[in-house]
Amino acid sequence: MSKTMKAMTYYGANDIRFEDRPIPTILAPTDAIIRMTKTTICGTDLGIWKGKNPEIEATAREKTGEWTGRILGHEGIGIVEEVGSAVKNFKKGDKVIVSCVSRCGSCENCQKQLYAHCRQGGGWIMGYMIDGTQAEYVRTPFADNSLYLLPETLNTDTAVFLSDALPTGHEISVQYGNVKPGDDIAIVGAGPVGMGCLLTAQFYSPSTIIVVDMDDNRLEMAKEMGATHTVNPSKEDAVARILEITGGRGVDCAMEAVGVPATWDICQHSVKEGGHVANVGVHGQPVSFALEKLWIKNLTITTGLVNANTTGMLLKSCECSKLPMNKLATHHFKFSEIEQAYDVFKHASETKAMKVIIEY
Ligand SMILES: [Zn+2]
Ligand SMILES: [Zn+2]
Known part of the structure; x- marks a missing residue:
């Protein structure tokens, strides 16, 4: 040899x-x-x-x-x-x-x-x-x-x-984000991990699954895999659209599966009171955390590396x-x-x- x-x-x-x-x-x-x-x-x-x-x-x-x-x-x-x-x-x-x-x-x-x-x-x-x-x-x-x-x-x-991809999506987004039957959820980032979130979230029967990505091809694939709505932030205001879909309330769980400030911002501003922001993206630079607005919202924020x-x-x-x-x-x-x-x-x-x- x-x-x-x-x-x-x-x-x-x-x-x-x-x-x-x-x-x-x-x-x-x-x-x-x-x-x-x-x-x-x-x-x-x-x-x-x-x-x-x-x-x-x-x-x-x-x-x-x-x-x-x-x-x-x-x-x-x-x-x-x-x-x-x-x-x-x-x-x-x-x-x-x-x-x-x-x-x-x-x-x-x-x-x-x-x-x-x-x-x-x-x-x-x-x-x-x-x-x-x-x-x-x-x-x-x-x-x-x-x-x-x-x-x-x-x-x-x-x-x-x-x-x-699958265990990361499931554990760090879906489990840490406490997805429950009937929940409205947003998955920001439709790469392989985001797709892992999308498929494993469906174990827990959320009612609305909004997938956000800049790539229409990936959004198309997300639809085939069970997304109820898709949003392309290069074409529309993602936070406004998520609020519109959820009757002005926001989502129970927003999953960040990219790791850049813009996608973090979509998550922190589209989650409703008592909700969860589950960060899975690997961030290479600091993000801002709008605590001046969010202190009142009874949120949990989770981060992590897959176990x-x-x-x-x-x-x-x-x-x-x-x-x-x-x-x-x-x-x-x-x-x-x-x-x-x-x-x-x-x-x-x-x-x-x-x-x-x-x-x-
Ligand atoms: Zn990997
Ligand atoms: Zn050990």
Whole structure:
């Protein structure tokens, strides 16, 4: 076996390279090495590429005194190539879904199911603090707690959404936003996570689902996936339109799934008294919080990184086709074409890309 593999590596703002890297090896007895069969690009990866996360390089330099780049990606499926001596649940040859969140399972935060903040080297680390899935092989720490067996019957494009987009939408927007039967909700941002919000919100039977996005193509897709109303803020005042749809009241839950000041503003100004603003977007700059208007409204505001503690449940829902995520897999590329895939995903409004699937 050759000792190198191809990987997409981040070196700094606007500098990613498709290059040869050493094949990862087992470092801890709880590790597994996965040979990837499908991966994808997340909006978060585009953010890293643009330079939103300078802490990646800073942390690497602090820990090891050097910076050799970081392989991107925290989503995908693959086949177990090798397991460490302490891994009990998986063996070579198993087909698995890689979760974007790794968890030791025993630290104080893991015991509270706050896996995103695992204190023993877990949390969101892949494609961030350690090398990720946009490679031929990936090392996954805490394999027993961080991988899911891929059922033979599950569509493999759908499976890719279980790494991140679906659990993030469900946990950080829908669960934290406390969506209930009969609620009016607004989902601001119709990317893959926003679509995850849209589909999983329907578990809880809201009566009105307003999806807001600048891209008409994405709004069209949202309608097909169950949105009752769509709003394009480049054509109309989104807050005014949401208030109009809801009889002047605003929504019970506004979900922010973009991560820029303008979309945050739509959310904070369109939620009604006693409602929830559930922020899921990764913000790269400060937003204003209109406390002078909102102090009186009995709101809750939630933020968070996915814990992936509902991934197992979502996997079962996908298996019985309750969540047809594969319809959102608009583009397919070979792994050797990953640079092209980045280009297409980066220009999603022109290319009509929702999720790009990369096959090996
Ligand atoms: Zn992601
Ligand atoms: Zn932990």
